[in-house]
Amino acid sequence: MWRADKIEELRKARESYEKENLKAEERAQEFKTLSGIPVKRVYTPEDIKELDYQTHLGFPGEEPFTRGIHPTMYRGKLWTMRQFSGYGTAEETNKRFKYLLQHGETGLSVAFHFPTLYGYDSDSKRAKGEIGKCGVAIDTLKDMEILFDGIPLDKVTTSMTINPPAPILWAMYIAVAEKQGIARKEISGTIQNDMLKEFIAQKTFMLPPKPSLKLIIDTFEFGCKEVPKWNTISISGYHIREAGATAVQELAFTLADGCTYVEEAIKRGLNVDDFAPRLSFFFNAHNDLFEEVAKFRAARRIWAKIMKERFKAKKKRSLWLRFHTQTAGCSATAQQPEINIIRTTIQALAAVLGGTQSLHTNSYDEALALPSEKAVKIALRTQQIIAHESNVANVIDPLGGSYYLEWLTNKIEEECWKYFDKIEALGGVIACIEKGFFQREIASSAYNYQKEIEQRKRIVVGVNEFVEEEKVPIPILRIDPEVEKRQIARLEKVRKERSKEMVEQSLADLIKGIRSGDNLMPYFIKCVKVYTTLGEICQVLRDEYGTYKEPAMY
Secondary structure (H helix, E strand, O other): OOOHHHHHHHHHHHHHHHHHHOOOOOOOOOOEOOOOOEOOOOOOHHHHOOOOHHHHHOOOOOOOOOOOOOOOHHHOOOOEEOOEEOOOOHHHHHHHHHHHHHOOOOOEEEEEOHHHHHOOOOOOHHHOOOOOOOOEOOOOHHHHHHHOOOOOOOOOOEEEEOOOOHHHHHHHHHHHHHHOOOOHHHOOEEEOOOHHHHHHHHOOOOOOHHHHHHHHHHHHHHHHHHOOOEEOEEEEOHHHHHOOOOHHHHHHHHHHHHHHHHHHHHHHOOOHHHHHHHEEEEEEEOOOHHHHHHHHHHHHHHHHHHHHHHOOOOOHHHHOOOEEEEEOHHHOOOOOHHHHHHHHHHHHHHHHHOOOOEEEOOOOOOOOOOOOHHHHHHHHHHHHHHHHOOOHHHOOOOOOOOHHHHHHHHHHHHHHHHHHHHHHHOOOHHHHHHHOHHHHHHHHHHHHHHHHHHOOOOOOEOOOEOOOOOOOOOOOOOOOOHHHHHHHHHHHHHHHHOOHHHHHHHHHHHHHHHHHOOOOHHHHHHHHHOOOOHHHHHHHHHHHHOOOOOOOOO
């Protein structure tokens, strides 16, 4: 892209310039990105002299998709505005869904409470005190019917943040759609369904890694044949980042997980071009605006290369890295919570400049509790102002061509490939999980980040600088203790009214399916349709496959 003689002229000019100017004082001895990548005072064409426009950037909608996966990007359609919502009972979350849709949300995103995330019913002794506190309680198809009451599932896309029991919650969603008269092929959305990052970072696991992978590939296979518009996985770096990873680690570990899923699906005999178009990703947007934009651009370029060269994908869509972004919950502070609105705005801007397909902006009160109606509406309005008032959506990849951004995109890609080599040398993703490689890398980064804050090498407004003693009262959303009683009462009523024989038969069939190695999605759908509970189905899975206990590794 650059003439060698011009680069040489520039080098001489730069050296002359630096002799005159490098002695000028700066605020710090060293400047680094949030990932710890040292950055120079200024970047010039010298830093990207190897860059070839068509090889490394290309046009939007063209390989390697660095500048976006669609030819028009936001000029054609804005990103989906999808706020992560769920608390209390299905009725309360249904009300919140309708509130957000009324105020301009364009897609739903379901947060489930901890017992559902782990596959326990609300009357389990393990669930006591947790009902509806970090998401909505879903025990049976009845809850799911109430959750989407009055919401036509062929008119809205739904993302469900669920992992160990993801196939079962998806089965419930399919069953609800069919009760609304909507065919499976007409519904669209995403189940997170990413167990590898659970073992690495978030830790809501149930089964050991191998049966967990088996269930995920079941959803790939079933989705290809029966639910073609559904994204059967959201390969998630978000939780890896929230656990303390750097941007580079987030990207490298997530894409390595993605490769493992593709390998497993191919081993099952699936054609890569049948399932790859429905793979989706989920990333974090933190405070370092340029590093985050560079991360998203590098992600698309790396994934296209992997899918084409390693997995021999042929379809253009198989090379796409489509992703949802959530602003960094870990960056929100309990101190001066209202200034979290500003952090969220910067992070959301990074996601948009990086070309995200959908976005969730965190609410300013989330360091304290689940978001109140007021806080979540401001978070949604933040997206709407970026979309409609800032004009940043009018030009595709507007920062493309910046010497710094292109250098940083290249640097992040380079560091990711180094991590891929390490992971392969250690035996792959599963072996790295078992050896604690990812866990130690993340813990080390989290420790260094916290140490920098405590040593005031990194300023966090309101925490270690610009501290205010006066507390600003923030209305907190509190879960009524009666929620637990109401949820358990409904569960008992469902158990009393359903056919005991049909439930027992559905579970007996599921056991046979597990022992035969069948794809279990049809068995899950049969179970949920007769109101077998989530906990009952998951207990069969635990009995047959065993449970996972993380080994001590620090």
